[in-house]
Amino acid sequence: MTRHSIIRVLFPGLLLIAWTCSVAAPAPEVIVLDVNGAISPGTADYVVRGLKSATDAEVPAQLVVLKIDTPGGLDTSMRQIIKQIIASPVPVAAFVAPDGARAASAGTYILYASHIATMAPATNLGAATPIMIGIGGLPGSGDQPQKEDKDSGHQKNGGVNPTPGGMTAPISAMEHKQVNDAAAYIRSLAQMRGRNVEWAEQAVREAVSLTAAEALKLKVIDVVAKDVPDLLRQLDGRKVNVLGVERTLNITGARIVTMEPDWRSRLLSVIADPSIAYLLMLAGTFGIFFEFSNPGFVLPGVAGAISLLLALFAFQVLPISYAGLGLIILGIIFMAGEVFIAPGFGVLGIGGIAAFVIGSVMLIHTDIPGYGVPWSVIVPAAFASALFIFFAVGMALKARSRPVVSGREELIGDIGEVQEDFDGKEGWARVHGETWRIKSKQPMRRGQRVRVVRMDGLILDVEPEEAQMKK
Numbered sequence: 001m002t003r004h005s006i007i008r009v010l011f012p013g014l015l016l017i018a019w020t021c022s023v024a025a026p027a028p029e030v031i032v033l034d035v036n037g038a039i040s041p042g043t044a045d046y047v048v049r050g051l052k053s054a055t056d057a058e059v060p061a062q063l064v065v066l067k068i069d070t071p072g073g074l075d076t077s078m079r080q081i082i083k084q085i086i087a088s089p090v091p092v093a094a095f096v097a098p099d100g101a102r103a104a105s106a107g108t109y110i111l112y113a114s115h116i117a118t119m120a121p122a123t124n125l126g127a128a129t130p131i132m133i134g135i136g137g138l139p140g141s142g143d144q145p146q147k148e149d150k151d152s153g154h155q156k157n158g159g160v161n162p163t164p165g166g167m168t169a170p171i172s173a174m175e176h177k178q179v180n181d182a183a184a185y186i187r188s189l190a191q192m193r194g195r196n197v198e199w200a201e202q203a204v205r206e207a208v209s210l211t212a213a214e215a216l217k218l219k220v221i222d223v224v225a226k227d228v229p230d231l232l233r234q235l236d237g238r239k240v241n242v243l244g245v246e247r248t249l250n251i252t253g254a255r256i257v258t259m260e261p262d263w264r265s266r267l268l269s270v271i272a273d274p275s276i277a278y279l280l281m282l283a284g285t286f287g288i289f290f291e292f293s294n295p296g297f298v299l300p301g302v303a304g305a306i307s308l309l310l311a312l313f314a315f316q317v318l319p320i321s322y323a324g325l326g327l328i329i330l331g332i333i334f335m336a337g338e339v340f341i342a343p344g345f346g347v348l349g350i351g352g353i354a355a356f357v358i359g360s361v362m363l364i365h366t367d368i369p370g371y372g373v374p375w376s377v378i379v380p381a382a383f384a385s386a387l388f389i390f391f392a393v394g395m396a397l398k399a400r401s402r403p404v405v406s407g408r409e410e411l412i413g414d415i416g417e418v419q420e421d422f423d424g425k426e427g428w429a430r431v432h433g434e435t436w437r438i439k440s441k442q443p444m445r446r447g448q449r450v451r452v453v454r455m456d457g458l459i460l461d462v463e464p465e466e467a468q469m470k471k
Contacts, residue, residue: 028062028254032228035066039073039106041318042269044080046261051084051092053259062251063235065228066094066114072105074319075130082113082189091115091240091249095231096123096212104128108203112189115240117221118231119212125220126209128200130182179205196220228256274364275377277314282381284308285332286388320364327359335386349386357382414452415465418444431460438462 033050035043047066054061085092094114096103103111103125111117111125119125183204190200196219202208215221225231238249261269270276287304291297315325334352360378416431422444429438429450437459444450450462 028251029057029059030228030232030251030254030256031061031064032256032258033064033066034258034260035068035070035107035110037070039070039077039081039110040269041074041077041272042261042265042267043073044077045268046265047081048084049262049265050259051088051090054090055088061090061257062254063232063249064088064090064092065231066092066110067228068094068096068103068107068110069098069101070103070105070107072107072127075106078106078109081110085110085113085115086192087243089243091242091247093118093231093235095225095228096120096125097225097227099123104209108200109186109189111221112186112193112195112200115193115242116223116235116238117193117195118223118225119215119221120226121212121224123212124209125215126203127207128182128186128203129205129207130178232256271310271314272318273314274318274373277311277318278360278363278373278377279381280307280311280314281328282385284311285329286385289332289336290388318364321362324359324362324364327355327362329359331356331359332385353382353386356385411452411455411460416450416452416460416462418446418448418450421446426459429460429462436460440464 031050031054033047035047037043051064054064092114093116094103094111095118096107096111097120099120099122101120101123103119103123104127106128108125108128183201186200186204187197189195190197199208199210199218199220210218210220212221212224216224223231223234225234232251232254235249236251240247240249271280284304284307287300287302287307289304291301291304331352331354334348334355336352338347338349338352357378360373360381364372411432414432416429416436416438418438419428419430419435421427425441426437426439427444429436429444431438431452438444438450438461439456439459440450440462442464444464449465451465452460452462454461
């Protein structure tokens, strides 16, 4: 067999093998998760499930890119995300983008926890001082220098927190614990990923921030990229330590898949919004209140119960003030009492509205954008609540004063018409549009009008209407 014959025989087989290999080895995938807005329970659910999906796929993704633009968020949600990043067998790259985005507060911790930290050119990160959620929260840190604690090697500020405008405020022991805990946490993340430990602690204790160029110079981040394709080009071939094992990223020609939040994450994001949770609580409370005031409507009670359960679920994942919640309930009770106890006097009603508004302000209070109930929601809600209470309770009181229109009591005193002549004790009459068995001590004529005086079982005791008029 000649050489050309051998080539003709083997060439189709080589083509088949090459085609089989191309089918068996699909292009690598890079999953993009868009973290936009405050870090909330909905955000945590979206990121955690996205990372699990990237790992559990038939062909695991080569890389997960967290595209971050956040002002911060809840500590519990942030820690859920970080735990999943640390445990992920798929490398995670935090990418602060697009231009103009930021990774403030909780976003800084997530960036430090990621295997690769990257930023777009016109972005910034930092200001990671923890803020206590609730009345009397931790004041924000300013730019004043802090003294160094010679014993611990950490910085301190002499028991005060600098605030905007140069004012100082005392720091409680609890707030000291929060700042120290946050500083230790971000230091551990920086040490684990080999990033700038000193700046990480400054971001917590002094609320400092960095631009992308400054962050790259200080080794806070690894890469500055314009967009996701540019990021992938720069990361291709980079070695990453994942769960103690060094891996080389092979993402040449990778297929970029943007994973959108599903209905569960979106629902959680909606109901966990403080304003939505607040309105759900009011709708649930008033729905049940209306049902108890006017039994039989059913729909207000069902809708109220569902709304209240959703609100309670949202409050479970939100840091709320129970004092504020108690004041809201007390305000509703006072407004209802205004109608029942002293209608028109005004003291209970005014006190109820005041308690309702104060409780609404106290319910969720934080400097994190998106995690407070704004005045634009509180004032209309207070006004609508007062109107609803006066309307619902007033309608219930009017219903109680109306005459009976059904049942046994309504028949007593009603006028009927005899259906047939009878000389005995019993006959038939038309009363209230119905035919009833009647009895009388005197004979009755057909068409004679009678009045019901009492009811004995299903027999009506009647007497002529004329006799009742004479009495």
